[in-house]
Amino acid sequence: MDKRVLINRIFEEGRKKGLKDMEVFIQESNDFKLRVFKGEVDELNISKEEGLSFRCIYDGKMGYSYTEKLDETSIDMLINEAVENASAVDSEDVEEIFAGSKSYTEVDSFNTKLENLNVKDGIEFAKSLEKEALELDKRVISVPHCIFNKQSMHTILVNTKGLNLEDKSNIAYSYVNVMVKENDDVKTSSKYIISNDFSKFDYKVLAKQVVDEAVSMLGAESVKSDAYPVILRNDVAADILGAFSPIFSAENVQKNLSLLKGKLNKKIASEIITIVDNPFMKGGIASCSFDNEGVATKYKKVVDRGVLTTYLHNIKTAKKDGVQSTGNGFKPSFKSPVSISPTNMYIENGDKSLDEMIRSVKRGILIIDVKGLHSGLNTVSGDFSLAASGYEIIDGRINRPVNQITIAGNFYDLLNNVLEIGNDLKFALPMNGFIGSPSLKIKELSVAGM
Amino acid sequence: MLSKSVIEDVLLEALSTGGDFAEIFVEDKINNSLLMIGGKIEKAVSGRDFGIGIRIFNKTNSVYAYTNNSSRENLLKVAREAALALNGVKGDITLNLMKSEIKSIHNIVLLPRNIEKSKKIDLMKRAYFAAKNYDEVITQVTVRYSDEEQNVLIANTEGLYVEDKRVRTRTAIQTIASRNGEMQSGFYAPGAHMGFEFYDKINIEDYAKEAARIAKTMIYADYCPSGKMPIIIDNGFGGVIFHEACGHGLEATSVAKGTSVFAGKIGEKIASELVTAIDDGTIPNAWGSQNVDDEGTPTQKNILIENGILKGYMVDKLNGRRMGVKSTGSGRRQSYKYAPTSRMTNTYIANGKSTKEEIIANTEYGLYAKYMGGGSVDTSTGDFNFAVMEGYLIKNGKIEKPVRGATLIGNGLEVLKKIDMVGNNLEFGQGMCGSVSGSIPANVGQPTIRVQSMTVGGRKEE
Numbered sequence: 001m002d003k004r005v006l007i008n009r010i011f012e013e014g015r016k017k018g019l020k021d022m023e024v025f026i027q028e029s030n031d032f033k034l035r036v037f038k039g040e041v042d043e044l045n046i047s048k049e050e051g052l053s054f055r056c057i058y059d060g061k062m063g064y065s066y067t068e069k070l071d072e073t074s075i076d077m078l079i080n081e082a083v084e085n086a087s088a089v090d091s092e093d094v095e096e097i098f099a100g101s102k103s104y105t106e107v108d109s110f111n112t113k114l115e116n117l118n119v120k121d122g123i124e125f126a127k128s129l130e131k132e133a134l135e136l137d138k139r140v141i142s143v144p145h146c147i148f149n150k151q152s153m154h155t156i157l158v159n160t161k162g163l164n165l166e167d168k169s170n171i172a173y174s175y176v177n178v179m180v181k182e183n184d185d186v187k188t189s190s191k192y193i194i195s196n197d198f199s200k201f202d203y204k205v206l207a208k209q210v211v212d213e214a215v216s217m218l219g220a221e222s223v224k225s226d227a228y229p230v231i232l233r234n235d236v237a238a239d240i241l242g243a244f245s246p247i248f249s250a251e252n253v254q255k256n257l258s259l260l261k262g263k264l265n266k267k268i269a270s271e272i273i274t275i276v277d278n279p280f281m282k283g284g285i286a287s288c289s290f291d292n293e294g295v296a297t298k299y300k301k302v303v304d305r306g307v308l309t310t311y312l313h314n315i316k317t318a319k320k321d322g323v324q325s326t327g328n329g330f331k332p333s334f335k336s337p338v339s340i341s342p343t344n345m346y347i348e349n350g351d352k353s354l355d356e357m358i359r360s361v362k363r364g365i366l367i368i369d370v371k372g373l374h375s376g377l378n379t380v381s382g383d384f385s386l387a388a389s390g391y392e393i394i395d396g397r398i399n400r401p402v403n404q405i406t407i408a409g410n411f412y413d414l415l416n417n418v419l420e421i422g423n424d425l426k427f428a429l430p431m432n433g434f435i436g437s438p439s440l441k442i443k444e445l446s447v448a449g450m
Numbered sequence: 451m452l453s454k455s456v457i458e459d460v461l462l463e464a465l466s467t468g469g470d471f472a473e474i475f476v477e478d479k480i481n482n483s484l485l486m487i488g489g490k491i492e493k494a495v496s497g498r499d500f501g502i503g504i505r506i507f508n509k510t511n512s513v514y515a516y517t518n519n520s521s522r523e524n525l526l527k528v529a530r531e532a533a534l535a536l537n538g539v540k541g542d543i544t545l546n547l548m549k550s551e552i553k554s555i556h557n558i559v560l561l562p563r564n565i566e567k568s569k570k571i572d573l574m575k576r577a578y579f580a581a582k583n584y585d586e587v588i589t590q591v592t593v594r595y596s597d598e599e600q601n602v603l604i605a606n607t608e609g610l611y612v613e614d615k616r617v618r619t620r621t622a623i624q625t626i627a628s629r630n631g632e633m634q635s636g637f638y639a640p641g642a643h644m645g646f647e648f649y650d651k652i653n654i655e656d657y658a659k660e661a662a663r664i665a666k667t668m669i670y671a672d673y674c675p676s677g678k679m680p681i682i683i684d685n686g687f688g689g690v691i692f693h694e695a696c697g698h699g700l701e702a703t704s705v706a707k708g709t710s711v712f713a714g715k716i717g718e719k720i721a722s723e724l725v726t727a728i729d730d731g732t733i734p735n736a737w738g739s740q741n742v743d744d745e746g747t748p749t750q751k752n753i754l755i756e757n758g759i760l761k762g763y764m765v766d767k768l769n770g771r772r773m774g775v776k777s778t779g780s781g782r783r784q785s786y787k788y789a790p791t792s793r794m795t796n797t798y799i800a801n802g803k804s805t806k807e808e809i810i811a812n813t814e815y816g817l818y819a820k821y822m823g824g825g826s827v828d829t830s831t832g833d834f835n836f837a838v839m840e841g842y843l844i845k846n847g848k849i850e851k852p853v854r855g856a857t858l859i860g861n862g863l864e865v866l867k868k869i870d871m872v873g874n875n876l877e878f879g880q881g882m883c884g885s886v887s888g889s890i891p892a893n894v895g896q897p898t899i900r901v902q903s904m905t906v907g908g909r910k911e912e
Contacts, residue, residue: 066497085494144709225676372835375824385857387835406907448676448907
């Protein structure tokens with residue numbers, strides 16, 4: 001059934017039931033994902049999916065419903081469930097269906113060249129990547145994961161207040177994980193590339209990065225437990241910032257779930273830190289001209305030279321705080337109610353190269369990987385204790401690989417203890433927004449080992 | 451959900467290019483979730499997941515495709531597209547689908563969709579007030595209620611044709627304690643493969659108070675010291691240690707490719723003789739149970755380790771082909787959006803002989819992890835990590851004081867050998883397990899156990 005026809009039918013039925021403010025959000029995607037193992041296509045997934053979510057104001061409250069069966073048979077369920085869900089809400093916060101912003105900045109997140117990339121091209125890339133990784137070093141014994149993924153998305157946001165927006169985007173992604181072995185010592189490493197510009201996908205570069213890093217970890221041992229000066233490599237710093245990004249959500253602040261409450265316009269970080277949320281970043285995976293409520297997105301500094309300048313808002317939280325939405329009203333999935341998330345959010349580059357930062361450390365640790373981000377850190381308290389690996393630095397030089405350690409501290413302390421910032425901004429895999437950071441030199445963190 | 455003739459046509463179309471096995475998975479699922487913060491319902495959403503997954507094997511290669519559109523034309527088109535990824539010649543196929551009726555071992559009394567929302571909200575309010583009124587340091591309580599009714603149809607070219615219904619409900623309670631500008635949290639999330647009658651079988655207030663007690667204990671706790679020490683891990687969700695340290699490494703997903711540290715070790719002693727570990731998908735109404743797995747194979751009780759000897763792996767159909775063994779009913783997936791692979795169900799270390807009191811009394815110095823958070827593992831190396839939600843220092847056989855912020859790290863092969871005491875108080879805890887085939891409900895369990903030595907990542911030097 002044609003999507004526009006279905007949307008109109010839903011609104012018609014809703015009006016019959018006395019609804020006035022209604023909205024439909026449709027997400028369609030085409031996707032292929034493949035995995036190569038020992039020179040063969042081990043798994044190939046092809047998908048075409050669509051989902052529709054509906055929301056409406058009933059008795060002053062917002063109710064949500066959704067379906068993956070986009071036809072007439074779902075209309076009654078959508079409306080009845082949304083009305084029932086609205087009746088269940090008893091929060092006093094006011095929500096609304098939005099009529100639209102004055103203007104929207106155009107964002108180009110759809111690459112037509114990528115659209116022509118087919119399964120065969122993906123297979124060829126992944127096969128070359130695996131082969132290259134296996135041949136680079138005889139200590140590479142297996143490539144357990146060699147994945148290529150392409151996705152095209154199309155979203156439609158239409159409401160009864162006249163909003164009518166569409167967005168198209170596409171993205172490709174490759175992930176490789178290698179196992180290396182020397183004597184009985186097995187080590188692994190993973191690398192990825194994500195972009196909608198396929199010309200940036202260089203299997204040789206990716207293979208070299210992952211193999212070099214895995215080999216560099218052979219012979220790793222723990223260190224003595226102590227407080228050490230630490231450099232968080234760009235990808236690790238980005239992962240940690242990403243995991244703590246919910247603290248900037250006004251929703252969490254208002255619900256007493258973020259320690260940034262009451263910290264607006266106060267210093268929360270070292271003055272060399274500026275954190276930007278930039279929905280217009282070229283090549284940004286989260287770049288977009290409007291959020292899931294239809295509000296125009298905007299560039300803003302969240303932390304300006306150490307001072308917290310704004311929280312991230314959607315319409316509801318902005319209204320409560322008497323400010324404008326920052327255009328961060330996003331849903332984790334089409335099924336979810338509107339929440340808050342960053343777009344492309346990153347710590348701005350400093351002026352030091354990673355080498356310069358290493359040279360400035362007398363005795364410390366360069367962290368190149370952390371594990372357990374979903375469990376070993378607490379966004380409410382700011383505490384973290386993460387399994388980590390990296391290299392010991394002695395007298396400004398990398399001395400040996402280190403593993404089976406943890407790094408522990410508190411994120412709010414860490415922000416204040418950043419001594420130097422690298423010039424090597426890198427983005428983590430998108431989770432809740434697309435989050436980036438340069439390498440960060442931290443005064444010290446507790447390291448547990450032997 | 452789909453007519454037999456459509457299913458047959460789609461399966462045959464899927465084998466049109468030389469595939470030797472095809473499967474169709476139809477899912478129709480009703481979901482409901484409610485979010486309560488500070489005693490008020492903030493968000494309520496419900497909806498219907500619907501989709502069809504088609505899978506084709508050609509020896510040990512697999513193609514998977516899925517779609518939301520269940521029209522005959524579309525399904526045939528999707529099957530054809532998937533088949534085109536293989537370029538062989540159509541073999542000789544006769545298809546004879548035989549519908550097998552499942553006798554459910556999971557008694558469901560009250561289907562959640564027939565329960566009024568107000569009853570669900572009442573339950574959440576009871577949890578909220580029990581936690582909020584526990585102590586004045588409790589400054590915020592978040593309650594998430596969810597239920598789901600998943601109806602699946604699975605058919606394949608071996609003649610399998612089966613339908614199953616899975617009904618699950620869970621209530622997650624998160625508590626925040628605040629004091630002197632600091633915040634700490636507690637969490638408890640009971641769930642079951644059961645209808646709304648689950649909440650008659652448990653007292654949600656007890657769980658809410660326990661979540662509040664954890665947050666209160668942690669707000670007064672000091673930071674945990676670092677270093678290697680003996681660890682006592684309590685029963686219930688503590689079983690996450692086995693899940694991470696060993697369970698994932700026993701999934702055929704990594705064993706079949708020889709990339710698991712446990713590959714090729716059947717019959718070898720890999721753990722202390724005190725350790726017997728089991729994955730049992732047949733426990734009535736347990737969180738991780740199902741009548742059949744997501745490939746239609748009946749779930750079963752799989753002995754993984756018996757008295758320290760590795761006995762078996764958890765195997766799905768595709769990896770079974772790779773390994774030359776049968777499926778153990780372990781093929782699971784989050785939804786039709788994922789091809790199934792071997793996963794855990796209800797995984798636990800069996801009871802031993804010690805009492806918890808003996809274990810603590812026999813420990814001169816160490817960490818007692820009363821409640822665990824989540825964790826993860828690298829199955830290639832066996833290196834794992836997991837978080838301690840509520841911990842205590844033990845000195846001279848006695849619990850001395852609570853400590854916060856600890857993470858435990860180690861290596862699966864090493865830690866299994868270092869389990870030197872196993873209690874007699876087996877219990878389960880409910881979790882969501884994320885892996886290649888998505889996020890699925892998984893039960894973890896164990897009695898109280900002691901590990902001789904493990905690295906504790908804390909923040910304080912002793």
